Amino acid sequence: MTDWHFYEDAARNDGFSTVCGIDEAGRGPLAGPVFAAAVILPPHAQIDGLNDSKKLSPKKRETLYDVILQTAVSYGIGFATEQEIDKINILQATFLAMRRAFDKLGNQSDCALVDGNRMPHLGVETRLIVKGDSLSASIAAASILAKVSRDRVMCQVDEIYPDYGFAKHKGYGTKLHVEMLHKLGPCPVHRRTFLKKILPGYGNE
Secondary structure, X not given: OOOOOHHHHHHHHOOOXXXXXXXXXXXXXXXXXXXXXXXXXXXXXXXXXXXXXXXXXXXXXXXXXXXHHHXXXXXXXXXEOHHHHHHHOHHHHHHHXXXXXXXXXXXXXXXXXXXXXXXXXXXXXXXXXXXXXXXXXXXXXXXXXXXXXHHHHHHHHHXXXXXXXXXXXXXXXXXXXXXXXHHHOOOOOEOHHHOOOOOOOOXXX
């Protein structure tokens, strides 16, 4: 059984007063923004069903989204646009989304637990945790806020560009999505730099 608060407790034992978890959603899709969230939970907060967002059904994520907002001491949600992704690359855009989410905490956190193995520059003690969304309560909470927020945006995008099926695949490179790209070409929310292998010559101009 996962000790959901091990990393938060370790940071507090090291003298940090307020620990947040940070995670992203949407690094891999061919379209849409990349999102990130930062969450400060009360010490040893118990949220039934909390888990890595990828292991939860959409309905469960939506339910937990509301519970997390009600439980959190503070939270921030940020994103980087597809234009920013194309300009500075997906890794830097992910870091940008993380900084935007963290900044919305308003200097409340002096230690950040970040999912993954790449270090964003947040200006505070930052600890990387591989598969942190399955090991840390605050990172898992952040993964859910980021995922739900992004999915909601992609459903809004689907209303603007209904032929691509964004509500179904959320911009990921599914068979349906690739087929529609070949049939219709890209739309304004597609990441130009992600389409070079799918649409030869696209994104090079």
